[in-house]
Amino acid sequence: MKWLLLKDLQxxxxxxxxxxxxIVYPIVLAVLIGFAVSRGPDKPRIAFVNEIEAEQASEGLxxxxxxxxxxxxxxxxxxxVECVDAADRDEAITMVxxxxxxxALILPEDFLDDLTDQIGGVGLDAATxxxxxxxxxxxxxxxxxxxxxxxxxxxxxRLSEEISAQLLGYLDILVEGGEFEIPLLGQTIExxxxxxxxxxxxxxxxxxxxxxxxxxxxxxxxAALAGQNLAFADELLGSVAxxxxxxxxxxxxxxxxLDTFAISVAIAITLMFVTTLLVxxxxxxxxxxxxxxxxxxxxxxxxxxLVEKIGLGTICSAAVALVLLGVLELFVSLDWARFPLFAxxxxxxxxxxxxxxxxxxxxxxxxxxxxxxxxxxxxxxxFLSLVPSGTVSESLFDWIRVVTGAFPFRPALDALxxxxxxxxxxxxxxxxxxxxxxxxxxxARVGLRRFA
Amino acid sequence: xxxxxxTALQVDGVCKSYGERRALRGVSFEAARGELLAVVGPxxxxxxxxxxxxxxxxxxxxxxVRANGGEIGWVPQQAxxxxxxxxxxxxxxxxxxxxxxxxDAAVEGMLAQTxxxxxxxxxxxxxxxxxxxRINIAIGLLSEPAVLLLDEPSAGLDPGQRIRxxxxxxxxxxxxxxxxxxxxxxxxxxxxxxxxxVLADGExxxxxxxxxxxxxAGARGAVKDPEADxxxxxxxxxx
Ligand SMILES: Nc1ncnc2c1ncn2[C@@H]1O[C@H](COP(=O)(O)OP(=O)(O)OP(=O)(O)O)[C@@H](O)[C@H]1O
Ligand SMILES: [Mg+2]
Numbered sequence: 001m002k003w004l005l006l007k008d009l010q011x012x013x014x015x016x017x018x019x020x021x022x023i024v025y026p027i028v029l030a031v032l033i034g035f036a037v038s039r040g041p042d043k044p045r046i047a048f049v050n051e052i053e054a055e056q057a058s059e060g061l062x063x064x065x066x067x068x069x070x071x072x073x074x075x076x077x078x079x080x081v082e083c084v085d086a087a088d089r090d091e092a093i094t095m096v097x098x099x100x101x102x103x104a105l106i107l108p109e110d111f112l113d114d115l116t117d118q119i120g121g122v123g124l125d126a127a128t129x130x131x132x133x134x135x136x137x138x139x140x141x142x143x144x145x146x147x148x149x150x151x152x153x154x155x156x157x158r159l160s161e162e163i164s165a166q167l168l169g170y171l172d173i174l175v176e177g178g179e180f181e182i183p184l185l186g187q188t189i190e191x192x193x194x195x196x197x198x199x200x201x202x203x204x205x206x207x208x209x210x211x212x213x214x215x216x217x218x219x220x221x222x223a224a225l226a227g228q229n230l231a232f233a234d235e236l237l238g239s240v241a242x243x244x245x246x247x248x249x250x251x252x253x254x255x256x257x258l259d260t261f262a263i264s265v266a267i268a269i270t271l272m273f274v275t276t277l278l279v280x281x282x283x284x285x286x287x288x289x290x291x292x293x294x295x296x297x298x299x300x301x302x303x304x305x306l307v308e309k310i311g312l313g314t315i316c317s318a319a320v321a322l323v324l325l326g327v328l329e330l331f332v333s334l335d336w337a338r339f340p341l342f343a344x345x346x347x348x349x350x351x352x353x354x355x356x357x358x359x360x361x362x363x364x365x366x367x368x369x370x371x372x373x374x375x376x377x378x379x380x381x382x383f384l385s386l387v388p389s390g391t392v393s394e395s396l397f398d399w400i401r402v403v404t405g406a407f408p409f410r411p412a413l414d415a416l417x418x419x420x421x422x423x424x425x426x427x428x429x430x431x432x433x434x435x436x437x438x439x440x441x442x443x444a445r446v447g448l449r450r451f452a
Numbered sequence: 453x454x455x456x457x458x459t460a461l462q463v464d465g466v467c468k469s470y471g472e473r474r475a476l477r478g479v480s481f482e483a484a485r486g487e488l489l490a491v492v493g494p495x496x497x498x499x500x501x502x503x504x505x506x507x508x509x510x511x512x513x514x515x516x517v518r519a520n521g522g523e524i525g526w527v528p529q530q531a532x533x534x535x536x537x538x539x540x541x542x543x544x545x546x547x548x549x550x551x552x553x554x555x556d557a558a559v560e561g562m563l564a565q566t567x568x569x570x571x572x573x574x575x576x577x578x579x580x581x582x583x584x585x586r587i588n589i590a591i592g593l594l595s596e597p598a599v600l601l602l603d604e605p606s607a608g609l610d611p612g613q614r615i616r617x618x619x620x621x622x623x624x625x626x627x628x629x630x631x632x633x634x635x636x637x638x639x640x641x642x643x644x645x646x647x648x649x650v651l652a653d654g655e656x657x658x659x660x661x662x663x664x665x666x667x668x669a670g671a672r673g674a675v676k677d678p679e680a681d682x683x684x685x686x687x688x689x690x691x
Binding site: 294 | 504507508526528530531533534535536537541545548549550575591
């Protein structure tokens, strides 16, 4: 067994093209996929609930020139996401839980009131929108965050400009004087203004003397100083706090951080290619070189040969995974205290992919055919395994889970995420991988009867 | 029929079909210890199939093969070697897998026997077909078997190598190894075989000496053209 293993490593070393293909290509691919995955697809589906009463809503919010109408806000939101109408809050939350939509955005009843108060300059509380997200998948969780944050940032920017302008208007009146309509009351009052106060006081200054004049001088100095200083207020107002705040609730799910997820995808893809191609090719090579019959004539049992090939795949995949982690360590920081956990995931994932590779190698007659079969089988499974819930119908998603559960990619991905961060169930996925390893080993062993 | 004390291998009514095609139709024979048995027959006669069954790499549909102790060595018709490994690495790998007492000594012995000592460090893929065949044979000899099965061992060898091979094989037989080899070169079989087993379309048509086969074919006088005699024999048997 030891000699066979050394022999295979030696053959691998003598095949620079194959080695490059098996190691460099998956790493490049994995890194590309890692980055691509962190971008995510366009237009996530988001449920939208409007609790604001229709009458109030139709009035909108008077912000002078631009105005702020809900319709506009809807339009802007729906440019970025696919809006799904929900009747009420409960329905929206259920939709999120079921994975029908990626998130829900709720405008609460008092949203417009709070916002009006803010703009009138009399409100203390930020107007709040409520967001519900299902974060069982970090890609889409971030997607929802991104879209909603972008929309709110834009809305907040426009609103705070309006608020600043409004407040500056008040200040102008305070400094220069004029007519002022009291917010919410609608009454108009005439305001004298600091400048006119100063001038008026200057005018009567000559008529005073002694103590009275001193007091008057103090008031004049104050009015002048106040007027000058308030002129700087516009700069300060630029930093008005965000008038709309987001209150986020995670509905269900247990999310690995995106970095971890991207790393897990990268490792899983790499292991998938390196291990299945290597093991399938190495087994098919025994037939291509006619050595299979010679070996299994008492030199090694068929099961022993399979174990050797699976061992070869597991060793090589662990080595490649370590290289990959080492490279990734340059970009992200890994929690090396968790090494035993993710090492277990890497080894079992490698073994499961190797067992699957051995089954492919038994089915294929030549190295080339085995490589083609390995690609043809593993790629679609990997893509299927990466389909997030909520992007396809529920029944189709259930079918996808069943199909991908029969292959090592999804449990490998989940085990790696669980090993790298404490999200998900590591033990369950390791068990799943162990079962798949045994199942594919048994399949390959049965196939080997017809191999000679 | 109980095997005699000197019987190394006994084959009874072996049948093998590949789907509809019947490759062997009840072949029976015995081989004695130290005997050189040539299995001759045209292409597709079933020689490789028969040797494969004797080697244990496939099972017969019917019939039995009994070996009277000892290893059975097998040299397949198509070289079974790792083409990316060197000559020496191939020999050493198989010597180790055969659990040879001293793998290095076995490797040196085979390098000397095949005359490929100066090419020991070359990858097998860079060797000519005949030289690959020499290593293929050498690996079959590593286990020092009691019965040696050679499937067309001389194919692709130059005359010098051929003579070397048969001298070596004759030496093994003299030392007690039973050698069963296939060939469609009747001249070689007549020269180096104690006995011929003529196979055609999966049937054993004849089992005996070359001289007996000539007599059966009705050939008279000195041997001029063994191949012509053989073809006449086959024609007479309806093949
Ligand atoms: N794996 C196989 N599948 C189907 N048919 C086969 C297989 N191997 C051999 N045969 C058929 O069995 C018959 C005997 O083949 P075999 O290889 O034993 O002949 P052979 O005497 O060794 O021929 P050759 O002199 O060309 O080596 C042939 O008709 C061949 O087509
Ligand atoms: Mg043959």
